[in-house]
Amino acid sequence: MKLYDWVLSPDCYKARLLAALTGQSLTTVATDVFPGKDHLTPAFRDMNPRATLPVLVAGDLVLTEVPAILIYLGGDWGGDNATERARQAEWLTFSQRLAGTLGLARRIDMMDAPGDLAQAQRDGTRLLRQLEARLFDRQTLGHAFLTGPAPTLADIACFPDVMLAPDGGVSLAPYAAIRAWSRAIRSLPGFIEMPGIPRLHELSPEPGA
């Protein structure tokens, strides 16, 4: 499987993270979106007319929408019955809203994307509050993850844009349940980091010790 990848993109990171957590290897093709604009070349547009990253290519299958890529890579993580799949679909849609608010704020703030920063921050904050309330409810049931006792596509889809919210000027300090959830995800075997989302250093042995 080949992933057209940009290291600073939370959407690309979702695919890399899910592959890492499920033990699948991806061949990544580094694509310089900003400032290089590699995604606007005719060759790239020929593959993905929307000119967005990531793109997953598996044989004849070319996927350009993030939820579809996560469903394809997710295997068992995607749920084994209609109820669980539908629950996850709710969060896959929610994650697209996170990308359109918190993710947008980050793109405006860091990458000169057009848009109303204050509005994106306000809309993103509303979603963080919803996520926090949901994760508190989950805590009362003894669960650290969004839809079940174990992580699913729901968690992986929402995690990156939430963690990168401070890059768009939205603090995560008010959200205790989100913090606990973030630690649970970053504690998973096989977790990988991206710029702005550090691993839990305390879980690795001390260098030189």
Place this chain on the structure above:
Amino acid sequence: MTDTPRTPSQGTPPQWTPVALSRDLAPATAIPVIAEGTELALWRGRSGRLAAWHDRCPHRGMRLSQGFVRDDMLSCLYHGWRYDLEGQCRKIPAHPELEPNKAICVPAWSVTEATGIIWVSETGSGAPPDTGALAPLRSLTVERSEDALRDHLGDGVVIEFDGLHLLLQGLPQGRCVLHALTGPGLDAAGQRAASHRLEALRTRFEDSEDIA
């Protein structure tokens, strides 16, 4: 103005600020909090012991609340300068043979934990208020100042409202944390219901024309 000192009902100035619920600070973690306008790194060692420091590494000014905890030491995420619970720098990884100078020390506040609530104080005099058998539920930030909320809710340390018991922690820029407690012995469904009431309360405060 959130910076104005409030006078609780006992007539003494506030010495201790509630900054977090114990349940939200696991062993070997650090979080950012704000007390009386000062940004602090609140952290808990592996042993469970607490510390609250100015949220600024003496080396390069990085937020220590973004650091990581091994045993009872907090390391700065930036260059790994490592501090013990007293705030004393004990190791500089780039110079492993060096004994750090005693002057490299983070300013600390007093911190104490009682009945599931973590309190900090700059002076450390006296003891924090006793919340008795009340059970901590969750903390949530309201986009309204502590003063505006107190004008509406009243001036006690623990304010009973809509079946919830609230501790207020004023933040800069017209925001305030509500630490919500409930009566003891709520089951999971009762806790969720109380949490939803708290959410509704925030919506009401933020939508109200009377709480500016």
